[in-house]
Amino acid sequence: MISTESYTPEYVLRLRQFTDVCACPGCRQQPWQITRLWQDQIRHSARPDCDRAAQEIICREDAFVLHSEIAPPPQAARLDPRQQAMNQAAINLAIASDAAPETILYALGVLIGKSRELAEPQQITAFGDELVTMLQQGTLAQAFAQLPPVESYKLATLRALSRSDLDASFDPLTGMTLVLKLNEINVMSTRYLQDMLASLQQDRQLATFMQERRSVFINVLLYVFYHHVFPGVDDRAWEAQYNRLCQHFFSLKMLCALFMQSYLVLDDETLAALFAALHRLPDAEVHDDPLLGGIALLK
Numbered sequence: 001m002i003s004t005e006s007y008t009p010e011y012v013l014r015l016r017q018f019t020d021v022c023a024c025p026g027c028r029q030q031p032w033q034i035t036r037l038w039q040d041q042i043r044h045s046a047r048p049d050c051d052r053a054a055q056e057i058i059c060r061e062d063a064f065v066l067h068s069e070i071a072p073p074p075q076a077a078r079l080d081p082r083q084q085a086m087n088q089a090a091i092n093l094a095i096a097s098d099a100a101p102e103t104i105l106y107a108l109g110v111l112i113g114k115s116r117e118l119a120e121p122q123q124i125t126a127f128g129d130e131l132v133t134m135l136q137q138g139t140l141a142q143a144f145a146q147l148p149p150v151e152s153y154k155l156a157t158l159r160a161l162s163r164s165d166l167d168a169s170f171d172p173l174t175g176m177t178l179v180l181k182l183n184e185i186n187v188m189s190t191r192y193l194q195d196m197l198a199s200l201q202q203d204r205q206l207a208t209f210m211q212e213r214r215s216v217f218i219n220v221l222l223y224v225f226y227h228h229v230f231p232g233v234d235d236r237a238w239e240a241q242y243n244r245l246c247q248h249f250f251s252l253k254m255l256c257a258l259f260m261q262s263y264l265v266l267d268d269e270t271l272a273a274l275f276a277a278l279h280r281l282p283d284a285e286v287h288d289d290p291l292l293g294g295i296a297l298l299k
């Protein structure tokens with residue numbers, strides 16, 4: 001007999017405690033709560049395009065404490081064993097060390113790249129464990145540091161972000177400042193955009209912020225891993241899913257830098273609003289070379 005493990009993360013428990021109905025733009029379309037069923041596993045979660053859910057997901061350090069119980073098996077397919085092995089390896093990479101989130105994403109890229117050769121779930125698990133050790137020993141951080149930076153993917157992603165219809169729940173002044181800033185980027189020549197990218201990336205405040213709020217960025221990754229059972233059931237789309245995750249991560253980072261450069265307040269509420277707004281956008285267009293394009297966004 002199959003036993004079904006039912007998981008509920010801390011962020012779902014917190015969201016269930018609210019007594020009023022959330023009125024954010026995301027919740028006007030669909031309720032925040034979502035349950036994903038397999039014969040052998042149930043994952044309770046929340047939609048990331050809800051502002052309230054976004055805040056509970058990314059801003060609380062204990063958001064991904066999982067509560068589990070045994071449940072009756074639902075009428076559903078079994079979770080694919082290779083997908084499950086990849087998913088567990090991704091989660092392990094995110095929580096096993098105090099590496100920077102970019103280094104973790106790089107390790108994930110190495111895993112995705114190698115996965116074509118790993119037919120059996122056990123092989124994926126073994127390679128994932130090797131990467132965890134390399135993360136803990138700092139060898140992956142060294143390899144990552146030696147990669148040459150490739151600017152073109154970053155410029156394209158920044159340009160796409162500036163053209164997106166970002167609908168974030170901000171006060172009017174913050175909203176207008178961000179719209180003007182994105183519009184400025186949209187009409188910039190490539191030369192100016194290169195300068196802009198350099199100033200955003202090298203922003204000291206951004207580096208400090210990302211260190212101080214490391215758990216926010218780790219939770220951004222953990223959410224994608226847990227909620228979407230990343231990288232998904234179709235292994236032909238794994239590189240594309242990776243590319244989208246890197247684009248999402250890069251975009252959030254750039255928006256944080258834009259906030260700082262514009263002297264806007266970057267607190268839990270605005271961070272959550274940015275995260276939710278990015279999730280209300282249609283799926284990003286995947287780069288021509290999804291794996292390398294994704295990795296290029298990390299440096």
Ligand SMILES: [Zn+2]
Binds near residue numbers: 022026027049052
């Ligand atoms: Zn909501």
